Amino acid sequence: MLGANPISTLLAGIAAPLFRGGQLRAERDRSGHAAERAYWAYRETLLQALLEVEDALGREVSLREQSEVLLDAIGYAERNRRIFESHYREGIASIFDLLNAQQTAFDAQIDLLDTSLARDSNRVDLAVALGLGL
Numbered sequence: 001m002l003g004a005n006p007i008s009t010l011l012a013g014i015a016a017p018l019f020r021g022g023q024l025r026a027e028r029d030r031s032g033h034a035a036e037r038a039y040w041a042y043r044e045t046l047l048q049a050l051l052e053v054e055d056a057l058g059r060e061v062s063l064r065e066q067s068e069v070l071l072d073a074i075g076y077a078e079r080n081r082r083i084f085e086s087h088y089r090e091g092i093a094s095i096f097d098l099l100n101a102q103q104t105a106f107d108a109q110i111d112l113l114d115t116s117l118a119r120d121s122n123r124v125d126l127a128v129a130l131g132l133g134l
Contacts, residue, residue, distance in 0.1 A: 049129055049131070052125070052129035053126065053129045053130060056122055056123075056125050056126035056129055057126065059118075059122045060119065060122055060123070060126065063115055063118055063119045063122060064119070066115050067112065067115050067116065067119065070108060070111050070112040070115060071112065073108045073111075074105065074108045074109055074112060077101070077104045077105035077107075077108045078105050080101050080104065080105070081098075081101040081102055081104070081105045083101075084097050084098045084100075084101040085098055085101075
């Protein structure tokens with residue numbers, strides 16, 4: 001600045017860093033708030049992932065127990081079917097009794113297949129929750 005007063009130039013030189021310092025503090029505060037928001041978002045995502053893993057592990061235990069019970073049920077239903085088949089051949093049981101026993105055995109097998117499908121699906125969900133990908 002030509003012809004500017006040296007004192008005003010000196011004051012402007014001193015005041016400029018003060019204003020710039022305020023701007024820098026404001027930027028620092030904004031960055032701090034953004035970092036804090038990012039931290040809380042990360043924490044929430046992590047907790048959600050842990051809950052998904054915990055749920056999938058709980059379902060895995062439940063479905064395994066259900067499969068074991070259904071295997072026992074299939075065994076009983078097959079024995080029952082064989083008994084009714086034998087009784088039908090001997091004329092002791094009706095065809096409806098035999099068909100009912102066969103239907104019960106088939107239903108137990110279908111239930112086991114449904115449970116196996118649910119277990120496989122749950123394992124995929126668990127892999128995704130663990131971040132293993134597909």
